[in-house]
Amino acid sequence: MAASVQVPKLKLNDGREIPAIALGTYLGFDANGIIRSENHQLRDIVTRAIDLGFRHFDTSPVYHTEGEIGEGVAGKMSAGVVQRGDVFVTTKLWNTHHRREQVPVALRESLKNLDMNYVDLYLMHWPIGVNEDYSNNDVDFMETWRGLEDVQRLGLAKSIGVSNFNQSQLQRLLNESSIKPAVLQIEVHTQMVQAPLVSFAQSQGLVVMGYSPFGSLVERFGAPKPSSQPLLEELAAKYQKTPAQVVLRWLVDRNIIPMPKTVNSKRLQENINIFDFQLEKEDIEKINGLDTGLRFTLPSFWQDHLYYPFEKVENPIPSPFGK
Numbered sequence: 001m002a003a004s005v006q007v008p009k010l011k012l013n014d015g016r017e018i019p020a021i022a023l024g025t026y027l028g029f030d031a032n033g034i035i036r037s038e039n040h041q042l043r044d045i046v047t048r049a050i051d052l053g054f055r056h057f058d059t060s061p062v063y064h065t066e067g068e069i070g071e072g073v074a075g076k077m078s079a080g081v082v083q084r085g086d087v088f089v090t091t092k093l094w095n096t097h098h099r100r101e102q103v104p105v106a107l108r109e110s111l112k113n114l115d116m117n118y119v120d121l122y123l124m125h126w127p128i129g130v131n132e133d134y135s136n137n138d139v140d141f142m143e144t145w146r147g148l149e150d151v152q153r154l155g156l157a158k159s160i161g162v163s164n165f166n167q168s169q170l171q172r173l174l175n176e177s178s179i180k181p182a183v184l185q186i187e188v189h190t191q192m193v194q195a196p197l198v199s200f201a202q203s204q205g206l207v208v209m210g211y212s213p214f215g216s217l218v219e220r221f222g223a224p225k226p227s228s229q230p231l232l233e234e235l236a237a238k239y240q241k242t243p244a245q246v247v248l249r250w251l252v253d254r255n256i257i258p259m260p261k262t263v264n265s266k267r268l269q270e271n272i273n274i275f276d277f278q279l280e281k282e283d284i285e286k287i288n289g290l291d292t293g294l295r296f297t298l299p300s301f302w303q304d305h306l307y308y309p310f311e312k313v314e315n316p317i318p319s320p321f322g323k
C-alpha cells in the first residue's frame with residue numbers, strides 16, 4: 001500500500017488551519033444533468049484518498065456527493081484512521097437559498113447529507129440568487145452573507161467564505177461584513193492564471209482555493225491533452241514529475257489550494273504526491289505565461305443577473321437549471 005502523504009496546512013484569518021490540497025468531487029455534467037456517483041464510486045475514492053493523505057474534500061449540494069463523502073469519512077473514523085477533527089469538509093450554499101433565513105436551512109440539509117454536525121468551511125457558491133424555478137432574484141449577496149455569519153455564530157460552519165466573486169464584489173464584502181471571509185474559491189489553471197484577483201484576495205488575508213486545476217489540460221472543448229503542452233512536458237522532465245503534478249505544484253507555490261477531481265485511484269495518488277518538490281520562481285513565471293483568460297465555468301445564462309461576476313458574452317449558453 002502507498003505511504004500516506006503528510007499534507008501541509010495554511011492558516012486562515014479566523015485562526016483555523018486548512019489542508020493545502022482538496023479533493024474535488026464534482027462529477028461533471030451530461031444530457032441528464034449533473035452526473036451522479038454510481039456503485040459507491042465516490043465513497044470508495046474518498047476512502048482511498050484518506051489512506052493516501054487527503055484530508056480536505058470539496059463539495060456542494062448541487063454535486064450530489066455530500067452523502068458519499070460523509071460515508072467515506074465515517075468509514076475511516078470507525079476504522080480509527082481519522083477523527084472528525086483531522087478532516088476538513090468544504091460545502092457550499094446553492095443559489096436557490098440566498099435569503100438570510102434560508103442559509104441555516106440549506107446548511108442543515110447539507111449536514112444531514114454529510115451526517116455531520118458541522119462543516120469546516122461554508123462557501124457562498126455564487127453571488128447570484130435565484131428563485132426555486134430558477135428565475136433571477138435580486139437578493140443582495142450582503143444579505144446572504146449575513147446568513148453565512150449566522151451559521152458560523154451557530155457553530156454549524158467553522159469558517160465561511162465565497163466562491164466566484166469578482167474583485168469589486170469581494171471589496172464590497174470586505175467593506176460591509178461583520179465577519180470577514182476566510183476563503184475565496186475561484187477557477188485557476190494554466191489558461192486562467194487569475195494573477196490580479198489572487199493577489200488582491202491574498203493581500204486582504206484570504207486563502208484562495210483554485211478550482212478546475214486541470215481545466216486547460218484535459219481533453220474537453222478541444223483543449224490539448226497534457227502531453228501536448230510542451231512547457232509542462234519540459235518541466236515535468238526537469239522535476240521528474242508528471243505535467244499534472246507540475247500544474248498542482250504551481251498552484252501550491254502560489255499559496256493557492258488546488259482541488260483536483262479524480263475518480264481514478266492511480267491519478268489520486270499522482271495528485272497528492274506534490275509535496276516533495278518545489279518549482280523555481282522562473283518556472284512559475286513561465287507557467288504564468290500560458291494564461292489566455294479562458295474560463296471553463298462561464299454560466300452566461302445568468303449574465304443578466306444583477307450580481308453576475310464575469311464578463312458578458314454575445315451568445316449566452318442555455319441554462320441547464322430550470323428556465
Ligand SMILES: NC(=O)C1=CN([C@@H]2O[C@H](COP(=O)(O)OP(=O)(O)OC[C@H]3O[C@@H](n4cnc5c(N)ncnc54)[C@H](OP(=O)(O)O)[C@@H]3O)[C@@H](O)[C@H]2O)C=CC1
Pocket residue numbers: 023024025026027058059125163164185186210211212213214215218226244245259260261262263264267268270271297
Ligand atoms: N466553486 C465552483 O464554482 C466550482 C468548483 N469546482 C470544484 O473544483 C473541483 C475540480 O474541478 P473540476 O472542474 O472537477 O476539474 P479538474 O480540473 O479537477 O479536472 C478533472 C478532470 O481531470 C482528470 N484528471 C484528474 N487527475 C488527473 C491527472 N493526474 N492527469 C490527467 N487527468 C487528470 C479527471 O479525470 P478522472 O476523474 O478520470 O481522473 C477529470 O476529467 C470540482 O470537482 C469541484 O469540487 C469545480 C467547478 C466550479
Ligand SMILES: O=C1CO[C@H](CO)[C@@H](O)[C@@H]1O
Pocket residue numbers: 026029060062297299
Ligand atoms: O461548482 C460548479 C460545478 O457545477 C455547477 C453546475 O454545473 C456549476 O454551476 C458550479 O459552479
